[in-house]
Amino acid sequence: MAQVLYVPIRLLRETQAHLEREAPREGVGLWAGRREVERVIPLPNVHPNPRTGYLAEPLALLRALKEMEREGLSLLAIYHSHPAGPALPSPTDRKEARWRVPYVIFGTDGFRAFLLPEGREVEVVPLYPP
Numbered sequence: 001m002a003q004v005l006y007v008p009i010r011l012l013r014e015t016q017a018h019l020e021r022e023a024p025r026e027g028v029g030l031w032a033g034r035r036e037v038e039r040v041i042p043l044p045n046v047h048p049n050p051r052t053g054y055l056a057e058p059l060a061l062l063r064a065l066k067e068m069e070r071e072g073l074s075l076l077a078i079y080h081s082h083p084a085g086p087a088l089p090s091p092t093d094r095k096e097a098r099w100r101v102p103y104v105i106f107g108t109d110g111f112r113a114f115l116l117p118e119g120r121e122v123e124v125v126p127l128y129p130p
């Protein structure tokens with residue numbers, strides 16, 4: 001499992017643009033790639049209270065995972081936003097964590113990544129073009 005997430009700055013900005021479009025609702029999506037993030041895959045948030053929670057639409061999630069498999073990409077991380085809170089996992093984020101990939105959280109104070117439910121932090125390293 002990756003202990004460091006490498007993400008080209010262009011894709012980091014693409015992720016932030018997606019989450020800004022969703023605000024004040026939480027946004028959710030996937031980072032897919034091989035050694036580094038190669039694709040940002042936004043997913044619809046179908047949580048009944050989307051300002052305080054996220055739930056990726058199950059069919060869109062399944063389609064995204066199949067497409068990644070076809071392209072030889074791995075799931076590197078799941079991202080979501082806290083439009084009105086810090087980049088820290090909420091109790092619900094911990095309780096509902098099911099995946100063994102880092103959860104990247106974009107909050108009002110920046111972004112951080114964690115393995116959940118335990119909460120160990122994973123470093124996110126932006127890659128700038130040479």
Ligand SMILES: [Zn+2]
Pocket residue numbers: 080081082089090093105
């Ligand atoms: Zn959260």
